[in-house]
Amino acid sequence: MTTTTRKNRWWPMVAQVLAISCMILTGFLVSMLAIMTTPENFVDATQMEISDLGAVRFLLATILLLLIPWYRKIPLVLIIAGGFHAVVIQGDPFVLAVGLTVWIVRAERRWQWIVAGTGLLAILINIGWHVLALLRMPSSDVAVEASIVAVLTIGFLTLGTVLATSLLTRQRRRIEQADATVVAVEHDRDNISTQMTRQTEREYLAREVHDTLAQRLTALSLQTGQMQRHLTGHDDAELATALQATRQYSDQALRDLRNLVTTLRDHGEKESTVPSVAPDGFDDLKRLFDDASDQGLVVYPLIVLNGYDTAPDELQRAVLRITQEALTNVMRHSPDQTVQLRFEGQPGEELRMEFMNRRDTQATFDAGSGTGILGITERAELLGGNAHAELLPEYFRLTIRLPWQQEQTAP
Secondary structure (H helix, E strand, O other): OOHHHHHHHHHHHHHHHHHHHHHHHHHHHHHHHHHHOOHHHEEEOOOOEEOHHHHHHHHHHHHHHOOHHHOOOOHHHHHHHHHHHHHOOOOOOHHHHHHHHHHHHHOOOHHHHHHHHHHHHHHHHHHHHHHHHHHOOOOOHHHHHHHHHHHHHHHHHHHHHHHHHHHHHHHHHHHHHHHHHHHHHHHHHHHHHHHHHHHHHHHHHHHHHHHHHHHHHHHHHHHHHHHHHHOOOOOOHHHHHHHHHHHHHHHHHHHHHHHHHHHHHHHOOOOOOOOOOOOOOHHHHHHHHHHHHHOOOEEEEEEEEOOHHHOOHHHHHHHHHHHHHHHHHHHHHOOOOEEEEEEEEOOOOEEEEEEEEEOOOOOOOOOOOOHHHHHHHHHHHHOOOEEEEEEOOOEEEEEEEEEOOOOOOOO
């Protein structure tokens, strides 16, 4: 810790101790002056021999000064005790003035302002008590008049100090609160502006995608359908089948694109965790396997999933997209276009997916630096799972583990 850091740490505490010490010392001096301006406090005013009443008043004033260190926490206690001392005991109003200063700064409700007004009135009454006491002093008229002027000056200076300090502090706090409100409003305005900008960009992207790529896919689907109708009376069944598959793929791509456009327009800043169309459980997997088979991939599935149709949408979507990417990788890299896959799991445990296919022994493997394995790994980690690619002597094996949360049942 540097010297500057230590200084910054201890300086506020030292400053607070010095301020409280100065307040107590000032209060002690004010108490002595208050004792000296009342003839009842002395047995013999000429010899300054203090009486029992004067000793009691001075003792009470000293005890009240012990409340000064807590003036921020208990200002009402200072007002009550200081007011009693100033009006009833006819001592000094110093403790009352300290409590009033804090109280007026914090006053918000009507009763709090009534308490503040009562405290100010108590200071005025105390000034009156001391003026009357000076008039009873056995001194010359000049000395009495000078003392009265001093009492009035100190008394009204005390009132002015209380009001000026408290009202200026209230004004400063209001300015600070207003500045903080302005900063918060500007921050909210910037956030709203950023969100509106991003939403505008999303809407623009959705519109551009819809107006360009969507139209081209629609035209492709229509053109494929027209070619299929022209080949209805011909014997080229293989070509007709291929055109039928092409049309199905273009229709599926068009549906996916429309879902993407809807997501971009409707979700705004919220990231969608489920697809626009709800997953369909085992039927989604069956369609995916059928599509892969139509493209020439030989699939040997072993699926042991308990309650997969009611699994969370996020889990079903992850399984579907991971399977789709894994099968695509097999079609790209497997020499015999054959894959063995195994799915097993149940709610409350985990869902384990394993893909195994022959690999080209002449090709190198970079431990998943490609976009396919990387995308699978990222999707698994988003759900709190993991993916592991393993290079065997003749096979490539991909294992994915996904948490399968059990749905909470109503009590």
